[in-house]
Amino acid sequence: MSLIRATPFHARTSAANRLNAWTNRNGWTLAAHYGDPAAEALAARLTAIVADISWRWRVMIEGVRTEEFLSRLLTRDPARLEPGQAFKALWLTDRGGVRGAGAIARLSPDAFRLVATESDLDWIARGAALFDVRVREIGEEEGGLAIIGPYARNIAEAAGLDATLEALNFRTVSWRGLDVTLSRFGEHGGYELWCKADDALLVWNRIAKAAEPFAFGLAGTDAMDVLDLEAGVPRPGRDYQAARKGFAAQPTPAELGLLSLIDNDHLCFNGRAAFLLAARRRTLIGVEFKDETPAPHAALTHGCRRVGETMNSLYSPALHRAIALATADVSVSARGTLLMLPQGAQARVVSLPFLPIPDSITK
């Protein structure tokens, strides 16, 4: 077995990756950046970027009792999804710890597809077995490209795709002879285009050609991380350690600021009782620093009291300063509160997201 798990777009990304800056995500080899991660992150806000997202963990969940299973698994009720729609939801442990978060899309009455940033096959497959539901991981056979930025829609249209898609919807279309799925699940607006591995290079060429007049840039994982952080989205594995034991009570949805992904009227999801009982002393806050040095996983103090910890922290080229997501006491979550880092540097609480999602320009 090769040590490199290459995505279907590897031939193109490796040609563009002149500095050979590679990184590993979920076992996939991906370009960390294509020269200047700051410029890539800015391009997503100003024009458009194209990023390889084949590393995302994707599973097909199929079977007569799929809806029943997913209703038990997820913090929102999949029964309200029509085929062609999707939503974002969490799945929790028995004690209400966050195990994962992802977008679940309904393909047909009995088939769903889950896209997440971190694999949790064990939990989902074992749970599915109780309901006689089949779970199939999708790997090398499919590639995905994200098109993000104000001109994302123009690019999709220029490429001949029907871009009239609401957020959190998807559509499988025949695109000049290629079967592709166009979806809008991303936190940063824009589109995701999923295709068979054999068609990947052709799809890349078409998108690159269509994107040319829109001053697009390729974006590696570094830039995507900056965008995620600016959007205030904590990601398992990078920002927090998702629960991996079935009875873990940490991390709670409240301290990760993920309460919006839990429907109050969805009564029967796994871990709900514990979720309702859990104390909500902590919450997710965004902090920005005075200077440009990030401070990941650092203690935050207020007065002499330790009130929280930063999670991931990066330099945001758009804001010209380092920013971080943090879990902290509810008492210090008010906007404008000044917190201290261990070295005496100051961090100011700001409202999330740090920056709004890149607006779409429709002309």
Next chain:
Amino acid sequence: MRYDAAIIGAGTNGLAAAATLARAGLNAVVLERAAFCGGRAVTREFHPGFRASPFVDELAPIPAEIMRDLDLARHGAIFAPSTSSLAIWPDRRNEVLRWTGCAAFNGVLAAAQKRAREVLAKASSDAAVVPARRWFSPAPMPSPWPGEDCRCFLSAGLLEDAGGDEDTRAHLLATALSGRSADPFTPGSALYLHLLARQSGGMPMGGLATLSGALEAVARSAGAEILFGLEVADIALRGDRAVALHLADGTEIEARAIISTLDQRRTFFSLFAWRDLPQTVERRVSRFRYAAGQARLLLALDAPPECDADFARGPIHIAPDIERFAQAHDAWHNGIVPEHLPLTLRLVSAVDPGLAPAGKAVLTATIGCIPHRRFDGAWTNEKRVALREQTVRQIDTVLPGVSKSILGSALILPPDIEQQLGITEGDLDGGEIAPDQMFAERGFAEHPGGRTPIRGLYLGGMSSPAGPLGTCAAGVAAARAVIADLSIRRFL
């Protein structure tokens, strides 16, 4: 109506000053002659469907502290990073040159950026210190400015010392001198290399108007008042203190401090009665030189010119040559349009596709060494057409076919800049970059931080030390001086 501070001019400096003052809890008002804000930071439709920023493509970078303090990014001021520039010679068309990546010149650039940062930091910290009253102690020796030693160097010489081949040196010089008139063989011209740093301000999407929109939003949300269509006629003095503004319609606006973002000559000679000015000030201001030399040609193209898209995003210098810079400067000095125009092209629609309709393009040409007053009289229409023809011809030598795809154009000359922006002679730098006009001497050496011999009046425009090096920097420095002085006055 009495304000804590009144600011003349709603350009980037004026708006940043208003935002800084308002955030400090002061009651600030901005008076703008035009019906819109931004000054040079505007974007206009110069041909139906085609837009461009008429005066400059990019501004000097906004210092990061100001970006952060004013929270400009959240109000929409996000800049596309500058792409490295390109030099093309028509006789060797295939030869393109990037000087980034050449180690010797990276050092020059880094040094320039470092110096610019230090100058801005000093201007800002000078402002925050209230000067001691002179009758208690002798005036302290002014502390030296970073980069003052450049005063005696030639820019050409300095680059020669750095190494590299002649083309690369010419390219670097073109970057520093783009749109200016300077002789690289004059002592002190090395100061222009300070300006290298300002080439990397970046373009916001939608043109520079986006930046002024963001600044206006910041100032207004902080509580500053911005009034349009009000021209300040003069500044009323009480003793040696400026106490109020008189508008053209006769209204009086009282203010404890006045920040003028106009250049020195406009500030002192148009807002004060001649006899009110102390003689020293009058002499100083009348000796201050202006060296306008920039013209701009905006072209609406039917199709983007054939060239590598990756290359097309940065500035393109046409045939830079150190000798020719000197010749062009001589011509400018004598009021003649140079034979070989120092030309920098920018395909702005390749960076910001929204400036042109789909499939079309906007090309801007920044022309240096264009005299404000020609030896043969005013700029007539024929002379304008001739300059336009000459420029297009020169563009055609490197980007063939551009002349055939022109749908429309606009030419902006120094007199146009003077008339539209109210800048003396149309000098966008607010005064010549010369040894006796930089650092402390750009303002009033004995009154640091934008302060002037007239108490209560502050200079926050391009004619102050921070002006040419950083956008908003001079305005914010003046605002800091006002905040410091007013808090001391309250204390006394």
Next chain:
Amino acid sequence: MSERKDAIVIGGGVGGLVAATYLARAGRSVLLLEAETSVGGACRASSSIAGIRSGFAGSALYALDPRIVTDLDLRELKFAVRDMLSVALREDGRHLVLGRDAQPAFRAIAPQSSQDAQSYRKLREEIFALAHAMRPFWWEAANTPALHDAAQAQLLPRLAVTSAASYLSVLESDALRSMLAFDAGKPLESGSALALVWRAAQEMCGLQGAVATIQSGPVALIKVLTNAVRKAGVDIRTRARVERMRLDGNSVTGVVLDTGEEIAGRSVLSGLTRRATLLNLAPTASAGFAETQKLMRAAPRAGEALVLFLLNAIPDFGGANIPQTARFVIADRLDDFAEATTAVRDGILPDNLLLEVTVPTAADPALAPSGQHVVSVRVTRLPLAPKQGWPALTGKLFEKVVTALERHTPHLREGLLAIDARMPVEEEPESGTRLMTAYAERINTPIEGLFLCGASAEPMNAISGRAGRLAAGIANAFLARKKGP
């Protein structure tokens, strides 16, 4: 759909009956559903042998909750033997007879091994002292054990992970060791040492650590409980087998019978094991994914069978000197427990069976027709689902049991009139962890409004009724809370 009940009790075992009575006395409307033709659960007298009234339940009781006796006014319950002797039957005839009292016990051990007499004294003191401290925790809804001193605070967690076999390794006589090991249930498993303490903590008829039998057999217990239940006003339905539970979100709303009939209830108390309740009755995975998988992994493999013999004369276990009212333990060596465990894993009958024998008719002749006697045998550590299946193995099991008994009471075979057996059923696995959890934790389930009230909610599998009493309290509090705003 019939009218909604406050509580539905599934299973009419001792726990179910006690819970139903307490709830009804608290003013709740209660419906008790029993799958069989009559209530009684493990104590039901359903032997096919005509004329005998002794049920299948091990006739000896060592855990009946005294508070239930007073609370439910069960004073008509009479105890035939209050303080049963325990006899380890040895092939060599050197039987070991242990009473509840300490001094006679030491004297009985001395002939086996003088050193053991000393060791046992120390061991017994330790066990009884800890047992005393643990009583509130094992008897009531206390959340943590209230220990007397630091030594106990050290001992308790140690015992919770120690096997009885290794705890007893200070003893040298096989007789004493294997008898104590038998009482520990699964003496080779970690935590089984604590089972000895639990045993010592029980109280029968006011005597700590005693074992007793009920006059007229366990059926009598069921009879008085049934009376109490009826008096309290509980509806009882027999032949009503619950097929599944109905849930709204995570809250129980009722049950569905195998006939399809739906019965609404605001709470459900199940006398079945946790596993059977959550895996078979509740909707798939409603207990939680991790909990469900844990329950599936923890499928028990061993159980105990009960065999009844009807004899035409009284047996003479252990010879004439030993009263037949004692309980006899046949477990030769500790190794037999290991062998039994292997056999269970392989799904076969172990070579040496581990038996507990009582002769109910010795104390209460009325249990059998005049002159005839009943021998009740508990065969522990048998595979729940042997490879050959129980129908094929039953004959072999009888043969083995009879052979084992004949070693101690010859000619048993000749006086044998009838034989009957109840094959192993699934029981809640016993463990040190289970002994260390509080009642509330065992009674509550991940499903709101569903409580366990049977033997599976006890610290050990035993007929005690405490789980029923405490579950009724918890359910009552739940109902009160739910009714509120």
